Amino acid sequence: MTELTNLKVAEIRDGHRAGDFSAVEVAEAFSANVAAAKALNAFIVETPEHALAAAKAADADRAAGTLKPLSGVPIGMKDLFCTDGVQTTAASHMLEGFVPRYESTVSAKLWDAGCGMLGKLNLDQFAMGSSNETSYFGNVISPWKRKDGGNAALAPGGSSGGSSSAIAARLCPAATGTDTGGSIRQPAAFTGISGIKPTYGRCSRWGIVAFASSLDQAGPMARDVKDCAIMLETMAGFDPKDATSLNMAVPNWEAALSSDLKGKKVGIPKEYRLEGIDLDIDAMWDVGIAMLKDAGAEVVEISLPHTKYALPAYYIIAPAEASSNLARYDGVRYGLRDLPDGAGLQDMYAATRADGFGPEVKRRIMIGTYVLSAGFYDAYYTQAQKVRTLIARDFEAAFGACDVILTPTAPSAAFGLGEKMADPLAMYLNDVFAVPASLAGLPAMSVPAALNREGLPLGLQIIGKAFDEQGVLNAGLAIEERAGFTARAEKWW
Amino acid sequence: MTTTTRFKGATGEWEVVIGLEVHAQISTNAKLFSGAATAFGAEPNTQVSLVDAAMPGMLPVPNRECIRQAVRTGMAIEAQINKYSRFDRKNYFYADLPQGYQISQLYHPIVGEGRLEISPDEKDPSDTKIIGIERIHVEQDAGKLMHDQHPTMSYVDLNRSGVALMEIVSKPDMSSPEEAGAYLRKLRSILRYVGSCDGNMEEGSMRADVNVSVRKPGEPLGTRTETKNVNSVRFVMVAITSEAFRQIELIESGGKVVQETRLFDPATNRTRTMRSKEDAHDYRYFPDPDLLPLELDDAFLAECRDSLPELPDAKRARYLAAGISAYNADVLTAEVESALWFDTLLETGAKPAAAANWVSSELFGALNRLGKSFEDCPVTPAQAGELLGLVADGTISGTIAKAVFEKMLESGDAAGVIVERDGLKQTSDTGAIEAEIAKILTANADKVEQYKGGKEALFGFFVGQTMKAMQGKANPQVVNELLKKALG
């Protein structure tokens, strides 16, 4: 029998349905991989009992003929999703020990569909970071190594770095991610997996620890495009508890997957040709263009003139929203409380928040507080939201001439842990290609396309029109079929 | 026109400039952004949802009824209704504010400028003044802190957290405590007519932030202070007086008024600096990214308008036109319950002027005596209508009606039943009356002499004697006629 942990979501679902193996066998195999991979530090909490219980239910359902859409599929849950009875931390000391008495809408949908939970995945603290080095619970290590004879620990990307590392290392076939400015796509690219951020509003934000409300979107991360489609179908859907949730039916993305792009136009934004960009990235982009042509698409050059301003706008808007969203962590109702001797209420807040938040979180709260403060609001926040309007208009205009847009996902392959931590701006630049689609709320995905000279995965990003996840998935599938990306990290952990 | 009240200081006269920000709890079942209940007096933290406690990942979804009531209120004060409004976050840290921000409306409130007509002098309702209203916005209430339960801890109850409020902001158009009092009473009355707020100040459903500044007549506005959360009309008036004199004395002794937040202490009738809010605020308002802009369509607005009841000013005008006295019209329209009760009474066919007299004297008197209100009124408008009908058609006299009403209150029986049972019907039987008159005239021959001699005032004496002899049941008009005839 094939090693169960090499199976993808669709293979597990179909194999279980066909009786090729039991869900319990699958859950136990993945749980064993999780338990044996402590060196990656991908999980904050392991929940083999949850996975096992769901597997037993799946096997019983199979016997009873009441299978659910994802019966028998164990997954990893990013520790930004509140899970009833299971510690939820957002990778912060602030929420260490916090056990919600409620389940996020997205995770509840997955459990209702028959999935089991292998554990809560590590991430950048409050989803702020692009390397998974800001977690209070330690760095996540990528399973990948450079082919340079060295043994440098590499970043799995972030903020969904526990998710990307765990999938790449076969600790789980799929996981949830969240993407505020690239947090699904960049880690997917760094680890040679796929991930999609749907249109803003597709997945309910209810029960997901908020970072920046107008940008946060949940999405799946998995090993291929089809698995992403399957997972997203379960995770998406209207939720009356989220006022920004889209009241639209969830399409049957899996069934409509097609890599035939005849009649489709692919836009190549000239502003994404950054000066001094990694040559491997540029080369891969050209290969990707060729692949889509091969799939029948017509390639057109497009212009997104305000691209350059997306990242600075993002670093005003996201911290501003975060500074307010994170005000609730005050030591009163849950989470950490630091109460120095003789401290009053306001001292308690300041001590708790100084102790509970990591440096990057504090940095962003400070920036956000500053840009919203009296006298600066218009110059920073209002200006950024106006630029955001222009960025969205750029996309609208571009989509007059094309159906999807192809870009690299990140400006480089995975870097070494510690290489960029000293310079916040250098770290922020990781998301230069990912952020514009986030600001415009558009669906975008990353698919693995090639290995670079160092043997590290590189990803291509496909950005679609609002609500056109299908177009994104189909273009992703066309690349996936042609790239034939089968490389995987050699097991060292 | 109302004249500006002047405050006497050591250096002469001062004017006081007053603006009120009234927080009125919107009468709804559930909170503004969650499904938790809003009822008063529940056990601590039982009416708290995960949303109200600001648990991680919780999101607000607005309650339609809160929006509807704010719009209806705006329409009732003839205000501009903004079809486009937004919710903003007002960021600050306090233990009664779980999210670390209050969802409110700063940049685009739902209701714009409106107006309220007040009559500050209760004895002269025709002396009116228009007070401008700047805006009404919808926002969340905060929780409650209790400081006296523990030596070193304060206790937080979030039951009120997230309850919907309208903040009704007046222009600084009031210039005396009386005007402020009249404004509050009128506003409360309108809110209760509209049904958007129960106006219960003891339970905190309505409270006012009082902005006061003083100036020498003709001078520009002085620095204002804001006295927070004053919870009765009387306290507002006292707080204004006390704060005005404090500022006058301060300025006259060479000091300067500091723009600050103050608290009113009902025990001393004075205001004092609010220690917890001393540090300068920077609320960092910005549009709440969890909520989209609120856009109201014409159908929504039409329903709001169509569902508005007749408001006190219109009702008062209608009463005056129906021949009801100005005093009675005021009394009857002041509270929505009495007005509605009275309107139902009019529907029974009662004569407006007589009915108004009866309600404002007999019924108000009885309710006062019994400690009851129109909400638990012991007689229905239909029952009262029957009673007034018996008077109007001459079945009983006004005097007998008082007695019948007493019996109605005691027994709950209908007026007609009581009159029938106790034989209280007024008689126009001329034979019986003439017999009594004959007896009285015989017994008072001397007075008859005097009357005939020109002392016409004695006529009343004969009427009284006759009515007494008839046990009040004689038709007074018939008595008059028969007496006139008998006395020649």
Add this chain to the structure above:
Amino acid sequence: MAIDQATVRKIASLARIAISDAEAAAMEGELNGILGWVEQLGEVDVTGVEPMTAVIPNQLRLRDDVIDADPLTGGNRRDDVLANAPAAMHGFFGVPKVIE
């Protein structure tokens, strides 16, 4: 608009984050680096452009005025609300005494 350490301390105080002098000194450089970089937005001509309010065109949906229609957004769950409280006392959240 470069910020100094006093401003850093003011922002930290607004954000209720206690910082030491050394942290304030370090943050001064970091924040100025970031703020200097985002200020390039000032170059963009935004004449006549409305700030974005809804990333995907969508209407604010309103809820019916019904109590506890969904237990996840309704009340009557004090135990759940207090379950993680650092100091839950007699059904309340306890905080250091506040003087108003």
